[in-house]
Amino acid sequence: MAVIDDAAAIAGDIARLRHAIHAEPEVGLDLPLTQQKIISALDGLPLEVTTGTALSSVTAVLRGAGQGDSAAEPGRRAGGGPVVLLRADMDALPVTERTGLDFASRIDGAMHACGHDLHSAMLVGAARLLSARRADLPGSVVFMFQPGEEGCGGAKFMIEEGVLDAAGRRAAAAYALHVASAELSAGVFSTREGPMMAAAEALDITVHGRGGHGSQPHHAADPIPVACEIVTALQVLVTRTFDIFDPVVITVGSFHAGTTNNVIPDEARLQVTIRSFSAPARALVREAAVRLVHDTASAHGLTATAEFEGSYPVTVNDQQEARFAAEVVTDLLGEDRFRPQPNPMAGAEDFSFVLDDVPGAFVMLGACPPPVDPATAPFNHSAFAVFDDTVVADGAAVFTELALRRLNRGYAP
Numbered sequence: 227m228a229v230i231d232d233a234a235a236i237a238g239d240i241a242r243l244r245h246a247i248h249a250e251p252e253v254g255l256d257l258p259l260t261q262q263k264i265i266s267a268l269d270g271l272p273l274e275v276t277t278g279t280a281l282s283s284v285t286a287v288l289r290g291a292g293q294g295d296s297a298a299e300p301g302r303r304a305g306g307g308p309v310v311l312l313r314a315d316m317d318a319l320p321v322t323e324r325t326g327l328d329f330a331s332r333i334d335g336a337m338h339a340c341g342h343d344l345h346s347a348m349l350v351g352a353a354r355l356l357s358a359r360r361a362d363l364p365g366s367v368v369f370m371f372q373p374g375e376e377g378c379g380g381a382k383f384m385i386e387e388g389v390l391d392a393a394g395r396r397a398a399a400a401y402a403l404h405v406a407s408a409e410l411s412a413g414v415f416s417t418r419e420g421p422m423m424a425a426a427e428a429l430d431i432t433v434h435g436r437g438g439h440g441s442q443p444h445h446a447a448d449p450i451p452v453a454c455e456i457v458t459a460l461q462v463l464v465t466r467t468f469d470i471f472d473p474v475v476i477t478v479g480s481f482h483a484g485t486t487n488n489v490i491p492d493e494a495r496l497q498v499t500i501r502s503f504s505a506p507a508r509a510l511v512r513e514a515a516v517r518l519v520h521d522t523a524s525a526h527g528l529t530a531t532a533e534f535e536g537s538y539p540v541t542v543n544d545q546q547e548a549r550f551a552a553e554v555v556t557d558l559l560g561e562d563r564f565r566p567q568p569n570p571m572a573g574a575e576d577f578s579f580v581l582d583d584v585p586g587a588f589v590m591l592g593a594c595p596p597p598v599d600p601a602t603a604p605f606n607h608s609a610f611a612v613f614d615d616t617v618v619a620d621g622a623a624v625f626t627e628l629a630l631r632r633l634n635r636g637y638a639p
């Protein structure tokens with residue numbers, strides 16, 4: 227049977243797994259319940275399953291029987307068939323769910339508001355569909371189930387623990403799907419060549435002054451006006467230093483200083499997010515923002531510290547792999563199920579770390595439940611975000627076809 231029909235036949239199983247993961251969401255790098263559900267769902271398939279050390283990841287390797295390679299000597303033969311990596315993230319967000327769904331989160335303060343429950347369930351579905359085709363697979367597939375996408379850089383930990391070489395040789399291509407509860411209609415896939423998601427930097431700034439009496443600022447070193455200057459100077463930096471066609475966003479989302487009206491505090495603290503869409507713009511903004519913080523403080527005789535915390539690089543789709551992904555979707559599901567994405571998204575993704583090492587594509591999948599209007603539906607991360615189950619079978623089918631067709635293409639880029 228065709229992949230699409232086999233996927234439809236297991237749609238109920240995929241949705242049930244998705245509901246189970248959704249009802250017990252876990253946040254961060256340690257997701258033991260989610261990990262267990264995935265391992266149980268993979269049970270009985272011809273996979274080599276390993277789990278992470280630094281995080282509760284699951285890596286499963288399917289070795290095709292059609293590649294003339296031996297599991298005992300993986301990677302020994304240069305012509306032993308290529309490796310394709312498929313990735314799903316597993317983690318939830320610290321959000322209290324307000325959707326009212328019958329499988330809504332049973333854990334207060336945790337919700338699968340970014341749809342990673344669908345990703346994990348769809349990838350399990352793809353593991354089943356590809357396992358059933360093992361005899362004809364001319365290579366290997368690595369299934370990467372990853373915790374800690376939301377700010378923890380889980381992908382980086384998995385790369386350090388060897389996921390890209392889990393099949394015995396480096397993956398030739400890597401793909402990830404990401405659902406959206408708004409903006410795209412249910413079942414519509416979207417991607418683009420080149421930059422797909424922004425780089426994100428978290429910059430923590432502390433302006434160090436010297437506290438004193440509010441009536442005698444000349445005896446103190448007031449950090450508040452200096453911090454205010456830094457906030458506005460960062461916006462000027464954006465408009466005067468960067469090409470408007472290679473944009474940068476800087477937002478100071480948190481500004482804290484002082485306790486009352488007549489006391490000059492010792493310090494002011496700012497938390498900043500920075501988004502950029504190319505490696506040169508990213509390098510420049512990182513350097514320029516820190517210099518501006520130090521020099522603005524110094525101009526007033528104060529000092530400042532500026533430290534980056536947990537940054538993600540730009541998610542860059544390989545031109546050929548993005549075209550290939552679009553082709554797979556239109557071949558499999560029809561032209562109306564693919565929409566080219568005109569601009570990169572300003573969100574960030576740690577799949578960027580995978581795409582820094584392996585050519586591949588990050589593909590969005592609309593999951594806005596009809597008849598809700600995707601233009602006004604609550605977007606990912608909202609406590610009201612709802613992702614429609616009808617997309618999971620097609621998601622699993624697209625994962626499967628990407629792997630099948632890419633393996634059949636061989637080592638050629």
Ligand SMILES: [Zn+2]
Nearest residue numbers: 340376606607
């Ligand atoms: Zn998210």
Ligand SMILES: [Zn+2]
Nearest residue numbers: 340342375404
């Ligand atoms: Zn996400």
